[in-house]
Amino acid sequence: MTEILIISHSSEIAQGTRALVSQMAGDTIIHASGGVDGGIGTNIDQINDMIGKIGSDTICFYDIGSSRMNLEMAVEMYDGEHKLHISEAPIVEGAFLAAVENSVGSSTEAILEKLDTMKK
């Protein structure tokens, strides 16, 4: 099973996306976090916290600007056993597609191929 990680500048975007996606794919594990110190922003620590909790290969979605940079850095520093993939797909549509594909049994590779056709 593939897990999903969502990092956004906004807590509401992160939690809202998770709620939306969970409605369709309740069995997919979704890690979501957004905002820093009650305001807007992203930070490497919150990404590291989420990455510390993953239990299988994970596809990561980000929103804008420095969230990608923080995500890349966190992924590069990860030395665990699972594979982390950064998707360039838009955060809502990408996470939605990945979760639904996962719930119908698609492999991580197959999901990534489908995501590659989506553009931000």
Added chain:
Amino acid sequence: MNAEKLLEQMHGLKSVFDEKEGELTGLDREIGDGDHGVNMKRGFSAVNEKVGSGSTQEILKQTGMTLMSSIGGASGPLYGFSFVKMSEVAKEEINGDNLIEMLEVFDRTVAEKGKVEGGEKTMYDVISKSADLLRDKGSLSLEDLQQLAEETKDMIATKGRAAYFKEKSKGTIDPGAQSAVYIIHALGAGVEK
């Protein structure tokens, strides 16, 4: 430079950024969102508080991790991650050759993660020329580093917040280039090629 001297330099950047907060804020108000002075001050206050003694590699890695978590925006993660990557090549006694190697890692990390090249009016314009400066001059003086920052004055920003100012970004030193001067100067203290 040994671990003890390196720690002293990293801790010492707190007072540098305390002193330069106003200057960096002023530059960032001109062509950014005005928080660079506060950010750098917060980052190095945290370094001063949290980074303890250890090997040169440990000190650089701790400094990097601290900067990554305590400074928002792009500059904290870029400086922070660069310190983490530099820690991987640092020797226990940082001499001129080793510092050149570290500065090349600094250059590559910022280029790759910040997706930036020379001439875009960013911290990279100072970082990318510092290894050559050390090779040519044998040391990293504040005056020579400052000259690199001054060269960003006439550039038009194409990266970061300043890019929104387009032509209007001319005439002001890039705040990131200015903070890079202080960071690289601290890394180069007492190291000669």
